Amino acid sequence: xxxxxxxxxxxxxxxxxxxxxxxxxxxxxxxxxxxxxxxxxxxxxxxxxxxxxxxxxxxxxxxxxxxxxxxxxxxxxxxxxxxxxxxxxxxxxxxxxxxxxxxxxxxxxxxxxxxxxxxxxxxxxxxxxxxxxxxxxxxxxxxxxxxxxxxxxxxxxxxxxxxxxxxxxxxxxxxxxxxxxxxxxxxxxxxxxxxxxxxxxxxxxxxxxxxxxxxxxxxxxxxxxxxxxxxxxxxxxxxxxxxxxxxxxxxxxxxxxxxxxxxxxxxxxxxxxxxxxxxxxxxxxxxxxxxxxxxxxxxxxxxxxxxxxxxxxxxxxxxxxxxxxxxxxxxxx
Numbered sequence: 001x002x003x004x005x006x007x008x009x010x011x012x013x014x015x016x017x018x019x020x021x022x023x024x025x026x027x028x029x030x031x032x033x034x035x036x037x038x039x040x041x042x043x044x045x046x047x048x049x050x051x052x053x054x055x056x057x058x059x060x061x062x063x064x065x066x067x068x069x070x071x072x073x074x075x076x077x078x079x080x081x082x083x084x085x086x087x088x089x090x091x092x093x094x095x096x097x098x099x100x101x102x103x104x105x106x107x108x109x110x111x112x113x114x115x116x117x118x119x120x121x122x123x124x125x126x127x128x129x130x131x132x133x134x135x136x137x138x139x140x141x142x143x144x145x146x147x148x149x150x151x152x153x154x155x156x157x158x159x160x161x162x163x164x165x166x167x168x169x170x171x172x173x174x175x176x177x178x179x180x181x182x183x184x185x186x187x188x189x190x191x192x193x194x195x196x197x198x199x200x201x202x203x204x205x206x207x208x209x210x211x212x213x214x215x216x217x218x219x220x221x222x223x224x225x226x227x228x229x230x231x232x233x234x235x236x237x238x239x240x241x242x243x244x245x246x247x248x249x250x251x252x253x254x255x256x257x258x259x260x261x262x263x264x265x266x267x268x269x270x271x272x273x274x275x276x277x278x279x280x281x282x283x284x285x286x287x288x289x290x291x292x293x294x295x296x297x298x299x300x301x302x303x304x305x306x307x308x309x310x311x312x313x314x315x316x317x318x319x320x321x322x323x324x325x326x327x328x329x330x331x332x333x
Contacts, residue, residue: 017056018048030067034089039209053172059103069099073107076234082175083111083119086208100130117153119146122207141203143182160263166274169225174211176236181210188292190259193243201319224278237264240271242278254284268301293325307331
């Protein structure tokens with residue numbers, strides 16, 4: 001039980017990114033008491049590399065100047081509707097004193113005040129964690145959700161027929177892509193190269209990290225991450241990637257991958273065409289794809305674009321209802 005004396009002299013600070021050097025170093029020291037790394041590059045985020053499109057704010061609680069607990073909230077700068085909370089940490093010797101609740105409460109208020117309607121987080125499965133005291137409920141696997149306002153927001157968010165454009169992804173897409181990945185879409189493999197599967201077929205293992213995993217890996221390989229998104233808001237209806245094969249030989253080879261919400265499946269051919277055009281611009285000569293045998297719409301889309309089957313990988317996927325084959329396809333460009 002928290003002592004009344006402990007609550008004296010508590011100070012709550014909100015630290016919007018980019019951070020001043022002293023604040024950055026202090027926060028990194030606090031985070032490193034628990035982790036050597038988190039979902040994204042600390043230094044890049046804290047110096048503001050992602051801040052043009054993504055609002056990131058860390059909340060820190062101190063006592064007598066010593067930082068004891070923190071939480072970080074993320075939402076798009078353009079018409080934010082989705083927030084993602086992460087990096088929630090309390091120094092081990094100061095746990096069970098209500099400090100995590102304090103930083104979570106302030107972080108959620110920042111998202112509410114910005115206009116967000118839902119907040120997601122990823123955490124180890126625990127039936128009695130602190131987040132449940134703040135309106136979060138288990139969604140799927142390691143993903144939890146808290147609705148700020150209308151409980152039917154997600155239904156409205158993915159209503160068919162909204163305007164959508166295909167463009168290069170940016171960090172402001174992190175929350176929208178996290179929400180899309182949390183939907184139980186019919187597509188089995190959302191991104192085969194990075195092992196991102198629909199929660200309809202396998203318990204979700206990622207939340208905030210969905211976007212960084214895609215961004216960092218495609219960028220490191222000289223590829224592309226694209227999104228199917230609302231032109232005037234922060235909604236993400238689909239995404240696709242080009243991942244170059246780092247073998248240094250010619251003709252160059254790339255893996256293409258794409259997926260969307262069920263309501264936006266008619267946009268998949270255009271999304272694939274966008275990825276193939278990017279491959280040509282990068283002087284790729286051979287495009288490949290790996291698709292779950294049950295992803296008939298994606299297979300049909302690839303076939304219509306000139307891809308042919310080159311191999312079948314038996315039981316390559318382990319899903320809730322058992323193993324599934326993966327089909328490998330390719331075409332020359």
